[in-house]
Amino acid sequence: MKPDDTDLAEMQQPDAAAIPGMDGDGSHEEPRMSEAEEARAERLDEDDRLKPEFVEAVREALVDEHGDVRDLVEPLHPADIADLFEILPREDRPALARGISDLMSGEVISELNDYVRDDLLESLPPDAIAEIAEQLETDDAVALIEDMGAREQAAVLAEMELEDRAAIESALSFPEESAGRLMQRDLVAVPEHITVGDLIDYMRDNGDLTTEFWEVFVVDPAHRPVGTCQLSWILRCPRAIPISDIMKREQTLLPADMDQEEVALRFQKYALISAAVVDKAGRLIGQVTADDIVHIIQEEANEDTLLLSGAGEGDINEPIRTSYSQRVRWLVANLGTALVASLIIAAFGAAIEKLVALAVLMPVVASIGGNAGTQTMAVSVRALAMNQLTRSNTRRVIWREMRVALLNGVTVAALIGGATAMIFTPMLGVVIASAVVINIITAGMAGVLVPVIFDRLDQDPAVASSVFVTMITDSMGFFAFLGLAVASGLVG
Structure with a gap:
């Protein structure tokens, strides 16, 4: 029997009680925040800045032998923890680092201001710094180690795994503020003769591949990049299609010694998400991604503004x-x-x-x-x-x-x-x-x-x-x- 219009309307009308945020009478109720969201709201204002009263509570917990500073800081995002270190006076930072030692991940360290980070690292032994560096991407690990003295660098590198140490030493061989220092070593590169199905199976079966990437680099037998394939193309193509048929052969290659400001201009000009870094022989040695470029653009813009005024780096944390x-x-x-x-x-x-x-x-x-x-x-x-x-x-x-x-x-x-x-x-x-x-x-x-x-x-x-x-x-x-x-x- 064909239903009439009223029946159709009743069939299509969802149950209000089944919709989150709506009462049975169809009225809306305020969505409830999770405990983590409530905790963050207590610590951050509407602009996602740490509230003064929260910062003062942390300082009081640091001097109170019964205060648990970890419970106060634990709900924060790593970037907010980094902000907390920068806001606190210099003399309070070591105590905070000791109080939240298990929260001091590589993400927190990589977000820290350079001067604040250097102060904290001075109080850490080489093995602790090496452990932090091994948690980071190569470019972040290089930024962590590059400003150390030769003796301190050698001590930290000696504590690292052989593979990580080799990658950092290789990056340190490139000029400062160059694509070689900026690049990440973890990427996915495949030969052009394989099919889409072969590539999908390779990415699924190889657990050692990086988990964060947007495109696959296609290389020739000499490991020189000949094209790129976005993940969206790979997922939408039949398995039997050769990679060489769907890859984009035109690509922007970055010499390893290219200045980071020029790298940022290439990303802006060509609307890149990632780009291959090549050595003098044209071989693929790494990639630069858009998240790294955001920091570079901000740094270069701030640097030029401050230099125009003669204020140097203009960092409120510098000595x-x-x-x-x-x-x-x-x-x-x-x-x-x-x-x-x-x-x-x-x-x-x-x-x-x-x-x-x-x-x-x-x-x-x-x-x-x-x-x-x-x-x-x-x-x-x-x-x-x-x-x-x-x-x-x-x-x-x-x-x-x-x-x-x-x-x-x-x-x-x-x-x-x-x-x-x-x-x-x-x-x-x-x-x-x-x-x-x-x-x-x-x-x-x-x-x-x-x-x-x-x-x-x-x-x-x-x-x-x-x-x-x-x-x-x-x-x-x-x-x-x-x-x-x-x-x-x-x-x-």
Whole structure:
């Protein structure tokens, strides 16, 4: 018998009582959190940051001989445990490490800030460090060991399994911040003559294969990569299809000595999830994955921002002496460049004495030029870092920034010139407007040329560009304003 529409509606309507989160009358109830979720909610705020009261409870548990700090910390994610170490004062960190020794996994260590991690490792014996390193991926283990002294490195490596030690020693042979240091050794590589079915059976039967990968690398008899196969393709193809028929032959290969910043640009440009790393002979020796690149992109972006300000690494966990030495040298350099601007002012001292308005308006010209130069410099440094500013388009970029500077200069000059004409004299308004236009155009040129020159000299354009750009804009601002004031006859 064919059911009517009412019967169909009743058949298709699910039982409200059987739906999680819904009462029998069809009303919704708040989903219940698990005990682990409740514990995390007690420790973290809505932005997933450790609550101050939780951090204080941990500190109290560390000094209380009856306090159980492990129970407090155990529900946290390894990344949150790492955050806890970084938030606590330096003197409390060893006690916390002892109190949660069984929770100090490789995941926690790999998430730690470099300075905090180094402090903790200093208190651990070589065998304990070796045990932690063996839990990590090769790239994380290398990051753990690479900053140690030669003697400490040798002691830790001597405690490791032969296979792990060989992999780390091989990675340490590559330059710092290179693809060789960044790569993971664990990957899946197969010859191109096998079928999809053979590959599936191989991955199922071989328990030693890595458990985290997104694609399979296809290699020739000399172990040179000839293509890649995504796991989704493998799972959707019939077993009898040869791998050579479904693999993608075009791939991005990363030389082992390639700088990690260039590696990150390749991932961004070609939307990669993973990429093969090859040695000088073109043989496959490892892979770099997107999760590693996320850290690199963040590190490089933060590094360039801090270098532009002359703040060094800018890490709040670095020793005070290190912060002092990194910052003071640029302040001293800035002091030297500021003297250039002071000499220009001194040369026009007599004119300033005759017309006090010049002293009032000078900082305006210099400040506007400095801000314009900083804007252009930031754009240029970013373009150089992203490979958008190259030898082939440098002239076009300079011409573009000159036009932007001219438009900005005319706009700001009209405003400051008009205001100066009303408050002081029309001629002084013309002088300051002209000086502003000249200084902003100069700032636009300096903001591009200074980073480009540093880049051509194989120096990091973010390191010292700000010091020189500031010197140029301040000096030109004072010279243009005071020189035009004298040339116009404002001061006799």
